[in-house]
Amino acid sequence: MAREADNRAMRDSTEQFNAHADKYATSEVHRFGASLPILLEYAAPVGTDVALDVATGTGNTALALAPYVAEVTGVDLAEKMLAHGAARAQEEGLTNARFVLGSAEQLPFPDAAFTLVTSRHAPHHFRQVDRFLAEVFRVLKPGGRFVLADQISPDAQIKPWLDRFHITRDPSHFTQRTVAEWRELTAAAGFQWEQDTLVPYRMDFAWWTQQSGCSPEAVQSLRDQMAALPDQQRGQIAAEFDGNGTLVAHTDYMLVVRLEKPSA
Numbered sequence: 001m002a003r004e005a006d007n008r009a010m011r012d013s014t015e016q017f018n019a020h021a022d023k024y025a026t027s028e029v030h031r032f033g034a035s036l037p038i039l040l041e042y043a044a045p046v047g048t049d050v051a052l053d054v055a056t057g058t059g060n061t062a063l064a065l066a067p068y069v070a071e072v073t074g075v076d077l078a079e080k081m082l083a084h085g086a087a088r089a090q091e092e093g094l095t096n097a098r099f100v101l102g103s104a105e106q107l108p109f110p111d112a113a114f115t116l117v118t119s120r121h122a123p124h125h126f127r128q129v130d131r132f133l134a135e136v137f138r139v140l141k142p143g144g145r146f147v148l149a150d151q152i153s154p155d156a157q158i159k160p161w162l163d164r165f166h167i168t169r170d171p172s173h174f175t176q177r178t179v180a181e182w183r184e185l186t187a188a189a190g191f192q193w194e195q196d197t198l199v200p201y202r203m204d205f206a207w208w209t210q211q212s213g214c215s216p217e218a219v220q221s222l223r224d225q226m227a228a229l230p231d232q233q234r235g236q237i238a239a240e241f242d243g244n245g246t247l248v249a250h251t252d253y254m255l256v257v258r259l260e261k262p263s264a
């Protein structure tokens with residue numbers, strides 16, 4: 001039953017991203033968002049690196065790595081997102097980037113195939129994050145780096161509310177883990193936690209709801225959920241209202257963390 005539910009959720013996620021691939025391809029938040037330069041700094045790519053970007057979407061992270069590495073592969077479930085990445089690689093003359101259909105929980109690559117793995121703005125969609133981490137560990141060479149960037153919940157108390165809020169906006173959202181959860185999960189998978197930072201992303205409400213194709217009912221539900229949130233928790237996500245008390249923005253915090261697979 002759990003396997004069936006996971007498969008259905010993956011199909012829903014693929015549909016959601018295929019349907020909105022054109023919007024993601026031009027999304028400034030995804031293409032230029034502040035987590036990307038930090039991810040690149042933490043990844044410290046070099047010319048001998050063989051890199052993998054998991055849930056690459058339209059290839060923003062893979063294509064940012066391409067000029068610095070020997071080769072980079074972007075893997076994703078949604079073929080329309082991948083098609084944008086491949087088209088951009090061609091336009092930009094990045095001949096060392098390739099895009100492959102596949103799941104984060106079952107990476108279609110041999111053991112120890114990569115020296116560097118990244119995954120940005122995506123793991124909050126993964127239902128089996130322990131399998132994703134085990135797969136990254138498996139495909140990394142010993143001593144390899146793994147840089148993860150994902151939106152987090154500020155604490156365990158606000159997490160159920162925040163997940164409901166995000167799922168109303170995008171049904172393919174699964175959960176925003178806390179930093180403490182990421183520490184536990186990555187340690188259980190065998191990684192060493194090297195360096196981290198939190199990057200605030202101000203989400204303009206009109207842009208944010210349009211990006212994922214929200215219906216008017218979903219937009220109203222989001223407004224109602226925010227109206228019911230206590231002030232202290234509104235403060236945790238920096239909710240902003242105009243003079244009429246209408247929600248205009250909130251902030252998501254992106255964890256960027258550099259992890260290492262210990263040398264054998």
Ligand SMILES: C[S@@+](CC[C@H](N)C(=O)[O-])C[C@H]1O[C@@H](n2cnc3c(N)ncnc32)[C@H](O)[C@@H]1O
Binds near residue numbers: 010058102
């Ligand atoms: C917000 S987009 C990715 C953004 C991209 N990494 C970037 O840096 O701009 C999230 C992506 O995760 C992909 N995705 C969701 N669940 C996945 C899974 N289980 N395996 C692989 N890809 C997945 C979606 O298809 C979508 O393209």
